[in-house]
Amino acid sequence: MWTPTRAVFPGYYKTGIFGYRYADSKSIVEMVEETEVPAKKVDETIKSYGVEKVHKAEGVGGVQYFLYRFRNFRLIRYLLNWGRMASLFPAHITTACCSVEFAATHSPRYDPERFGWLPATGSLRQSDVLVVEGTVSAKMAMRLRLVYDQMPDPKWVIAMGACAISGGLYAKDSYNVIQGIDDILPVDVYVPGCPPRPETLFQAILLLREKILYGRAV
């Protein structure tokens, strides 16, 4: 029986829904986990922004632990993630000019609703994804964390634009702009650009879908 080699179609020929694998090859789940950038330790950096108390879920134990393991059986995890991926409610926090591109992404020309990305019109207490658009000042930091804490699990964060990633125009010598929102939030997808074009944000949406589908079920 002919089997395609990695050179022909690298990595993708074993991407069945259960992540089955042959011989010594890698499944796409492992590939995603390998390429994932380890998150920064937010708990340590957030203290310098005046945030004293951070909302945290209770430690996993007892029934919760059993449920967590149950959710992470391959088939169940796949179905859960598939459902989550296919209907994303974004909440967006507009702090700078990237919001114009964010609005343009929702236009019929790009139409992210094809991929389950709904218009950002709801309450953040019912949303899955937080899109942070633009510069976050030092005074805004604890408010942004408050917004994040109010969202229900599972939740994901997209950092949009150079300012949200690293401070952008205000990097290095500003006393008032935080140098990347990953000091205060765990970020899933970074969208570079100043501002990013709608295509770039669209790619981020697709990447986030991929990450949700092949990641762990919380």
Add this chain to the structure above:
Amino acid sequence: MTASAYQTVLESVENKFGKALEKIVDEKKLVKMVVEVGVLKKAAAYLRDNHGFDHVKAVTAVDLSKLLKKENKIEVIYHLGSYSRQELYRADLALSVKLDKVNPRAPSLTDIWPSCEYHEREVYEMFGVIFEGHPDLRRLLLPEYWSDIPPMLKDYEAPGR
């Protein structure tokens, strides 16, 4: 504003305060009087009562310690304007005072021009200048948890990454 209107103001202030008026800078766009700290309030009242400078446009400060002459001082500048005298409508007269950088203290001009209040609060938080007699000297814009030195001083180092 015509040059003669400035000239009369400057001459009369010079006659009135004499040596307390340290310096007059008269350049193309800026006419500035540097006075001593002791007579700042008197000079301000004199300008308001006798020359019709009835409001303050801005209060700013400069840290001179790393500029060309390297004086260890902070200069507080009041930009004055007038609504009541027609020949002074476009005037921008600067009244400035140089303070010691180690312990910068100046009399507040809020009882002469009430519009100084928020400007002086900003100078207080950005440069650490203490205005004596200010009714409400709190920080204005910086975050609540700020614990560093005032950020506009030249010694300040931004945290960066």
